[in-house]
Amino acid sequence: MRQQSFQKALSKMTETGFRLFFVASLLFAGLTACYNRWLCLAELVLVLILYLYFQTGITRRKKEVMVYLDHMTSGVDAASRRTMITSPLPIVIFRPDTDDIIWSNERFLHLTGDPDHLFETKLSALVPSFQSQWLLDGDHLAPEPIPVGEKQYLVYGNLVCTGDEDAFLATTYWVDVTEYAGIADRFHTTRPVVGILQVDNYEDLIRGLEEGERSAIRTEINHRLVQWLEPSGAILLRYERDHYLLIWETGPFRDSYRKKFPILDEIRQVQSPNGVAATLSMGFGCQGQTPRELHSFASLALDMALSRGGDQAVVKDGPEFFFFGGRSKEVERRTKVKSRVVASALSELLASTDQVIVMGHAYPDLDVVGAVAGVCAIARKKGVPIRAVRAPSPYPAEEQVRQLMALPEYRGLFVPAEEALRLAGPNTVVVVVDTNRPEQTQAPDLLTSGARIVVIDHHRRAASYIEKPALSFHDPYASSASELVAELVQYILDSGDLKRVEAESILAGIVLDTKGFTMRTGSRTFETAAFLRKAGADISQVNKCFQHNLRDTVTKFQIIQGAQPYHGTMAITLTDRLVGRAIAGQAADEMLNIAGIEASFVLFPEAGQAYLSARSSGNVNVQVICETLGGGGNAATAGAQFPGKTPEEVLPLLKGAIDAYFDDGSDA
Structure with missing residues (x-):
């Protein structure tokens, strides 16, 4: 029966x-x-x-x-068996390869609302959001609840072979979790987010103004911030004259996140009577386990924003960083106080160490060599043995290294990365120059050798950076790492302690990164150059560092010849020839001399991968573009690597990144 x-x-x-x-x-x-x-x-x-x-x-x-x-x-x-037919859960059996429905119980018929045509259609047609790939991958639970009408269903399932080869039937059980999904959504949208805001150039805004004018500027900044946060019900507290603490919920925070924080543009509209526009840096902490951890995340994110030049928002969402803004042209905001403090701290650190190992980024250029020479001079003055990591040949600054090695003080000083790692110990100081990213250093293993780390760099900080150094001299407003080291040299060395070749190496590094003192230069840059000239640097010898043979010169102009305009003010060129990074960078620099070109990009192959060299005249932030592609640098000079790809394959990715840059809005 x-x-x-x-x-x-x-x-x-x-x-x-x-x-x-x-x-x-x-x-x-x-x-x-x-x-x-x-x-x-x-x-x-x-x-x-x-x-x-x-x-x-x-x-x-x-x-x-x-x-x-x-x-x-x-x-x-x-x-x-009959229980399966009359199960209180909706059940449907279908073919996962074709999505054809084979059978379902009454509960599933009512769930779809179309019982008459159930077996004439596909499951994905009845429930468009349903995908069966998770079943084919061997999972027994759908990764996300499936919306059906106004309800949410958690779907369990399994596959059974029907006997034919590669023929399967899938059974899925649909559990109504609408109420619990709503609770989970409310939980996630109401989780707290902590933000720390800082007016970058507060001192510049109020300098020379009467108290009434200062009050008017503060009031306008406060008004714009309150107006921005009013719909979200957030708490905004000003705890210093240029610092704010912000607490709000994840839901409204995500809305502003998706809009790329329009308050950055709003604040720039606040101007002092002397024409200085206000800029704002913001750091946000999300997904922290405690309020203290959220505040720590926000503080770290703000430090990241300031180290990248300010006028931007940085979000630390758990272990990841996300960047918004940072497109405006950097202006010099530096004092001698920081250099003097760092010089004193470095002197104390060297007094308590047995040896120093200095290294820069892989494929070192003149800026790395100049900074290395300055650190070697400081260590020599302090009487501390020093070694420098030697890069495998060839690399751009190889000739300058040979000139240094000709000095008696530099005999045996440059060693391979393997030997440097063997020499490193807990009482060693490792000085990293011209980079703050561990994966870009010449010997990344040195950073985990137990030695104390010192970072001297001028590049804007990226999502990956050397964490918790014993001493950090990081200034994105400096022209070069050589300039930063030269400032330390002035406070630590006596007159005549710097060798002529060392002074020329440091000056060559500054000339390289400033493109002959035409870009990213401030008053401190020229002061440093004057000091190096007094130390004996010969300009004619420095200029020889930038001379090239006829073949490289011809190659450079062949690269330029293939340039194509993009977005009106961009120039992009690619080559399949092995031209080398130095020549590619020089070609990118040369393209900036073309009338109407504000940024240039050179794609070229090397060692089985594609490389990108990018340059800007100042109005376009090429670092933001290169970061989208996994690279980095600074606003005027940046690059990226693409393992396993050719320049032709990278070209559409580059164009997409440029399109996204301009779609985000015009530069401030």
């Missing part, structure tokens, strides 16, 4: 609603008989064929379901 009931229920599930269709067809054939008996006979034959076809399909579907149910419930009594 129970078996008959089960068969009856199964027939009801698998039979499709075509009875009315066949009745109508027979009536139509009867009417046709009044006019043409042969046509009537043909119609009857056609109806019979269709009826047999649909009956065959129903029989086949019953058989498939029975085989499947037998497989699933082998060894289970008939009462358990």
